[in-house]
Amino acid sequence: MATRRDLMLTAAAFAASPVVSWAAAPGGLPAKAKPLPLSSVRLSPSPYATAVEANRAYLLQLSPDRLLHNFMTFAGLPAKGELYGGWEGDTIAGHTLGHYLSALVVMYEQTGDAECKRRADYIVAELARAQAKRGTGYVGALQRKRKDGKVVDGEEIFGEVMKGDIRSGGFDLNGSWSPLYTVHKVFAGLLDVHQAWGNQQALQVAIGLAGYFERVFAALDDAQMQTLLGCEYGGLNESYAELYARTGDKRWLAVAERIYDRKVLDPLVAQRDELANIHANTQVPKLIGLGRLYELTGKPQDADAARFFWRTVTQRHSYVIGGNADREYFSAPDTIAAHISEQTCEHCNTYNMLKLTRQLYSWKPDGALFDYYERAHLNHVMAAQNPRTGGFTYMTPLLTGAAREFSNPADDPFWCCVGTGMEAHAKHGESIFWEGEGTLLVNLYIPAEAQWKARGAGLKLETRYPYEPESRLTLSTLAKPGRFTVALRVPAWAGKGVKVSVNGKAFAPKLDGGYALVDRAWKAGDVVAISLPLALRLESAPGDESTVAVLRGPMVLAADLGPVATPWQGVDPAMVGENLLSRFQPVAVEKATYVARGIMRPADLTFVPFYSQYERRSAVYFRRFTEGAWKTEEAAFLAEQAHLKDISARSVDVMHLGEMQPERDHNLTSEISYPVAYRNRNGRDARSGGFFEFDMKVRPGPLILQATYWGEERKRQFDILVDGVKIATQQLQADHPGKFFDVEYPVPEALTQGKTKVRVRFTPPERNTAGPVFGVRLFTAQPAKPVA
Template sequence: MRQANRREWMRGAATVAMVGAVPVRAMAAGTILPDKAEPLPLAAVRLRPSIYATAVETNRGYLYRLNPDRLLHNFRLYAGLKPKAAIYGGWESDTIAGHTLGHYMSALVLTWQQTGDTEMRRRADYIVTELAEAQAKRGTGYVGALGRKRPDGTIVDGEEIFPEIMAGKIKSGGFDLNGSWSPLYTVHKLFAGLLDIHGGWGNPQALDVAVKLGGYFARVFAALDDARLQEVLGCEYGGLNDSFAELYQRTGDRQWLALAERIYDNKVLDPLVAGKDQLANLHANTQVPKLIGLARIHEITAKPAPAAGAGFFWETVTGHHSYVIGGNADREYFSAPDTIARHITEQTCEHCNTYNMLKLTRHLYGWRPDGALFDYYERAHLNHVMAAQHPAHGGFTYMTPLMTGMARDFSTVKDDAFWCCVGSGMESHAKHGESIFWQGGETLLVNLYIPAEARWEKRGATLTLDTAYPMEGAAKLAFTRLDRAGRFPVALRVPGWAHGQAAVEVNGKPVTPVFERGYAVIDRRWKAGDTVAIRLPLDLRVEPTPGDDSVVAVVRGAMVMAADLGPREKDWDSPDPAMVGANPLTAFRPTDPATARYVASGVFRPADLTFVPFFSQYDRRSAVYFKRFTESGWKAEETAFLAQQAHARDIAARSVDVMHLGEMQPERDHKLTSDISYPVSYRGRQGRDARSGGYFEFTMAVKPGPLVLQAIYWGDERKRDFDILVDNVKIATQRLDSDKPGQFFDVEYPLPEALTRGKQNVRIRVVPHDRSSAGPIFGMRLFTAKKGVTA
């Protein structure tokens, strides 16, 4: 087993050493913490009043609102049975239909475990019965709702793609497989739901359906040689390897383990196992479940390579590809390591990524408990997961935008979205009690300070954890019952950002704990009625962004703070606030400590700001990241800004026509036509792209004399080539390939006067090259050339 380099997470976490890519520390004589750990069962934990308990109840209301028969519509229809209710809209009416039902099944189990609500169990059992009927009607072992879009645009039963694949007719892209949208991803969600229901209360029919479904796909994969299998795995397949590994655990049938190990994407996973970060430009959430599968395979087989890949991936993503709130990815994709400062946009932090990263964290922690793992877990759980559910109507975000002035978009009570993040959201908010308490050997570990009660069967104990954290830094654990009193260690996590500044009391009296691997450990004889309390400092700090110390965020304990920029209904059109000065934290004054509210005076330009917890900005606009300047640096920045504004005014004065791509009315006004082309929104700008085989075209006004066509691009696009034509005459071939990292940039195309002479308007056409895409283009403008400038 190899040892990798140590590094800090987000410059504030405790250091982590990696042995076989599993976080550990050197085992000193007399070490107390266990070698392995497992969480107390979710069913043994009940949340006390807090934002987390509210989230569970809001989510439970959402699960009640959903109609299982509507989610089962395609399962019955494609099996030749009459649906019992109309299908839902959004993604459930597309070829990815069925993924939501899998998440819903898992969320029902988790909510039953977290709350004891028997209706959740009844619904889950009903769904299994319905799936079994549909599976029996088909008679092949297959059951599913996914669709397949044929060339004529009609959507049919997606099962028809699998015989084609078995025959070697494979057309696989990142998200399309023979005309179906990520079909194996959808299959994985169904497997996961079935296995969760079986594991939740031993429903034998759920396992039977899963085994028959597994048999169907075992035949599909058996028909593929290794090269063709890799073609198939080029399309997102979720954590299908995890499902087959778990199926082996439930049945003991080794064919499932062999299949789990064969479902291995060589291109992505080989570098990670070898300790190489090649994540840039990979779709983030496509990858995370693969590593969860590797983690599960390691737990079953004890093979070191899967553990090395899973551990290296976790270390790399959390240390070099994560935002301050713990989420990752911009426009769903990883960027180059340590380039977060160049990717602070409205398309940051897809929720599914964090949902899966927290799952992976739990696996790694179970192998070797280390508080640094839960420093990340807590950061992402508090600041991202809790930001992604609206506490009033229960809607979920897809992205959690970190760009200044952007508001969050939530799925609505119309239930017409059913994004992937709606599915992962309904699971995330069903299980806030799952990682508070852990046990290993004789040790009880407290990892999250969330008000809760729990049963610890090993000691016949009832535990009560009282706290107002994260608003306050104190938490108290009480043994309200302890049938098997005696000596054992209690380990309270001390986050890395606390730098060991933790005060601990037992029964109200100060004690000196042993500090080990991110924990304050008290090893003593415990009896019923005993309490142990911890107090952590919640000082504000400025946290630099990995790779760019000039871009910073403000953090209080584990809680990311945000400048409150006003209600979402009011557009943000002011300059981004900047932090100026050598000691900015001296300007912060608490105005309401109970809600962690501060006013910062004299340190931000152009105006003072009020700071609040970021997660709580559900219907407000925020600023999280700030460019930091010295006083002299800020004066230079102002000068550059004024020069940029003068140039923009000059171009505006010479403009003949402006096309705001991606906006409905301007596109209508300019008579836009298109095919395989889509509007996009990025960094507060609207735009449009076109995919291979498509185009977009529109009319622009012209005037006599030399003209220039200007297009606006984002400088960090992945490689692509496309042509720009004016009245069917090609004027340029544009290549985008990370031309101007971290910024928008303009390209000017002088037009030959012959193209516009005698005309009042022209048609601009944008066409991607084969197997490429065009744009996105974030606006086009025609303006007169300066005197003396000709085409």
Template sequence: MGGAVMRFTRRQSLIGASAAALLGPTLARAAGAAPTLNLQSAPLAAVRLSPSIYADAQVANRAYLASLDPERFLHNFYLSAGLPAPKPVYGGWEAQGIAGHSLGHWLSAVSIEVANGNDAGLVGQLDHCLAEMARIQAAHGDGYCGGTTVERDGKVVDGKIVFEELRRGEIASTGFDLNGGWVPLYTWHKIHAGLIDAHRLARNPRALPVMLGVAGYLAGVLEGLSDEQLQQIMRTEFGGLNDSYAETYALTGEKRWLDLAKRLYHRAVLDPLVAGEDRLAGLHANTQIPKVIGLARIHELDGSAEGAEAARFFHQTVTQRHSYVIGGNSEHEHFGLPDQRAHRISEATCEACNSYNMLKLTRHLYAWQGDASLFDFYERVHLNHIMAHQRPRDGSFVYFMPLSSGARRYYSEPDNSFWCCVGTGMESHAKHMDSIYWADGQTLYVNLYIPSQLDWDAQGIALDLQTRMPDEGQARLTVRRAPRGPRRIALRIPAWSKGASLALNGKPVAVEQEKGYAVITRRWREGDTVELVMPMALTSEAVPDDPSLVAFLHGPRVLAADLGPDDQPFARAAPALLSEGGTATDLLRPAGEPGHFTVPDALGGTLAMAPFFAQYDRRTAVYFPTFTAGQWAQERGAYLAAQDHARELARRTVDRFQLGEMQPERDHRFVPGKSEVVNWNGRAARRIAAGDTVRFALARRPGAGVLQVIVFGAEAAERFSLTVDGEPVTPRPVQGEGFLPVEFALPDAGEQGRDEAEVTLTTNKDGALVYEAIMLTAD
């Protein structure tokens, strides 16, 4: 995204004493530190979306942004500053200790919209929000502007106490908290980043002094700490603080900010990446991606080779060894073992925040090297995950993108969700125009085939891009204003298209490919046209650890079987396919409109296949087990039995609690004791020290129950004891290796009149690793 450094008068800058004190020396320096980049994307103001699914998504998102009230986002901010709060706080996550993270994304998304079209209504909302933030900051007098809260002695108090404790070197964390606060630095990063965008993109003169006050307050907390203390703090998710401080340096030229950005280097995660080692298994995925984005930005500012190599290695590793067919990654928010996905296809795959951040990282890498293959990935995840993530009829968002057979999408509520993926969703669907066009000194690159108009003054060119993508593989460029002198236009030839053809002013021309592009060099004239035809083929893609488990694509679109409306239960076996020789794609037959097919189900009947992203209110199947006729004859019974067992287990499951995962721990009122989050055997877990106790709550249904505690290996079952609702329970014998359930029979919950079980787990002298707790009915 483009944006100019702005200059401010003294009068404009005085929006709070602390901010003004920081502003003077900072802006007195050169605004330099311009990054050394090979390519840049078109400024947001230079691109307009034409009618399409992308424009529809932007319109729905803009309406949602306009419906949100900055004063409700700022509710806790007012109270923290001792000011009356004019509006009630929003629900969902905004009311759960991290108020402000959604505000940061809202600031960024609104700033993108303002930069793209100068939306008058949003301009006013943004300005009012920034004015109120300046007032709140002035009331604090030290640059602080936050709304996080923390529980102390049974009471919810202002989260500023956490930051002041950190300043004194008082640091404690059990994994997803920092001194008892829910990821306060993660939230701080969102606000910092949003203020940067309000300055850089929306060019609002109020933003910079508030941002510098925010940057200065936290820098004052962190700069006095030792490197070891910072490493301790960075065990807790801190978003992309290194990126925000690097960007603050880029905007101001103040070396202080770059020095802090470099110190925010989490050795436990980043050192292996610098060394080219994949140690991602068991790590919370979206905690790590922003750290790498920050490394990439620091590289752009100071040329550090290690940061660039780590970013490239991470991107390649995640996209090739940890991602699903739609381009997203993670299961239950965590990376698994590399190339192991067959048993990680569930209702909790592909957190939307991960894809949002992987696209940001892709933009950085592309700006360095201009390789079209990076936009093959970008297109894959943008179309198949991001476009699936928002329901365009109401602008609501999905947290996980479920890929298991029969799964449905669960959407946010306008005022009562505000998950992290709602925040990133606000941004993702504001910026569909931001990566279509790129340029260097000689070449204009067209990377995404999204209907749009370009008017890029700095490049001296204006053109229209007409296309029916992703329905049809064709695109037409029409030059409206031609640049002076010869100029290269490069159109990406997608990896999914074989035999692409090109015509200039209606006459076929040879496709001269360069780094994945068809390049035309000429002295362009107004009215010149370029037509690109990209044949779409059916392809299949197997998971690395099970070649018989396949997904299908038609051109860039992932296909899925329509298994019925999402308001109806899916109560049958997952579909399977029979394939004799040839390829799995031979089974599909065209059915009506582009991208629609049919395929026989091995269990009988015919499956309707359609683009996955657009099945917003349907249950779907994306991955299909395939069998030869001989295999099916032998394995059909076992397959159906396994499906019956899975459905029966799902019927009996009342509640599941993944230990070592942030939101599940909050949802289950987890009390961690002295335990710590670890990554072991490819999964997140809690390591509970010898003699320590942890507590959590699980939902129950009337009748007898069974509590399962998942451990690794039978020996681990002997390392802890349980009480449920204060009563000791005895485990059933367990044998075997790998991940195993230790089962405890529970009495009739109805007799106790309880719909919830309070579980206390205490380890013996050996301590224990615990991965998951599952509450089941007895039958």
């Protein structure tokens, strides 16, 4: 049938493409590989080069002294700049400085900008001053909010931890926000500076910091250590492993191996997918750390866990753009279609997944690894920076009509994804060229020039891919003619339509492990070219063939729904009919622009590259129907509209939670309560120890209180009160998958008799959350039907 036919055209669909063979290749590809140094690669004009330049301007706009503010003042030294706001003004302060150090390093390597190196060295020197003033090895900017509300130097929490006082809900630790995560960012930045140009002061500051936390961890027994590791700690295991690699001191290896979260990592070692409902980005760095430990110790279980995690996430938990997680959390495997929201694809997750991909590839080259890398790099990373402003997204929303929200560099929020964004967009040349056993591997078709020192070769890669099919690699210089292999990645989706030529003549390469291997005697001036077919294809969401996206080569296309300034108020477009791809007509092939005619409901739509929709609204995923199924869908939609119209007619009062004016109009008061937004709906929750309450109008007669919830909340319980009287206890436990649902609570007439309004309150017991609640409505009960 037609739906199957279109899906058969996607033989290399994303859910199937990253199937990596971890066994040894029969020959041709090297056993291991490493990238050409970033300092040896220079980008040529392209959207990637534009992104780097926008990011360089942003990095140089930041003030090192402002980022150093808390590091200095908490050490008892005068600060030279005011404290930044956003997250840098919160208890997670200091994480940005670590990212900034790493970003300065790769920007220096990518562009040669000496100011980046000067700034990094300056920051290291200032950190060394602060560390020396403290005298304990600790250096940090963390803040801690005490129970009395006073904000102080966050170091004091580690004294409490050493005494066994460990209080955390996963991100908070004794009044500080993910403190070990922040420590890792600073640690990693110091190690990056040391590795890049041998700054020994950076290594010494890192050793001092490592020693401080070695003492903290040594004070804990195994159970206490596991409790501590329940709070996000980034890739701290990787930093300790790397410090061991740099120094040879086995004490750091011992600490690295102890930083092991059994609850998350044991199932992965056992090859079990238990990722559902856990915070995604908290986990990825743990696997990168395990991978680094494998490289140093050779323990196969560490490598197996990293490989299993990568396969599981890319095949069963990832969206078409390569990102993962909804509201920062993994859902159940193969449920992507039920989690297409404005809270999808946190950039940090993809930044770390690409880092893990590079790591796995270095162990055993396989083209499927870079099929995923290319997809996520092009469609997510490139979508997460607005090249006009230099701002970054936190989430990259895939909900139809949702707008990307970018940080404002002039008033920066300093989210975690600003940190990974400033790193990611400083190093777009890092994975184009790789080498191993005398072979040159070309993994990304991005315009660039490079020096391949092993062969004394100058390389020039010219291409407009993925807008045009051909990429040409010229050996501009070659110290000595000779025979070697150039391996050109052939993406799985390309099928048999790949063409390779050498010096303009067709060449029949050996195909191995996702590569076209061109093995010959080379001389300066030789040109090898590869042409990849860029046909359109449909790709289904993992676990749901009826939800599809459109791709052209590696590029995700999106329906253009208009400018961000115009709110999206339409219905989600759908695809209806047979032979869907045949109805896409090219408008500007050089821009990958098409119009889908006659198959879209409610109207024809223009499709363009998703990543470039920085200030436009998009639709990426579409439900597909036969003509008959669409008529049934329309009927169900009309019935639901009739039901909503009936409820609206009987409504006495409606409370739009999470919206400023309705909350004011209803006299909302709250404690430890926050507005939320999800799937185009606003709402509000209340955390442990808090509540929210508000007025609602009433009228005589039986009334029903209706509350709206999302059907896949993690397990929680809370009470609902009317004028201080509990009318219900609600439990949420992910039992309405993929949709919002309403719960109706009859209100005893005694609570409303003689009144014009009542006070409605939502409150959770200890260690619970109330809601989120996405709207509350009071309406009259329907009259009882007469008995026949």
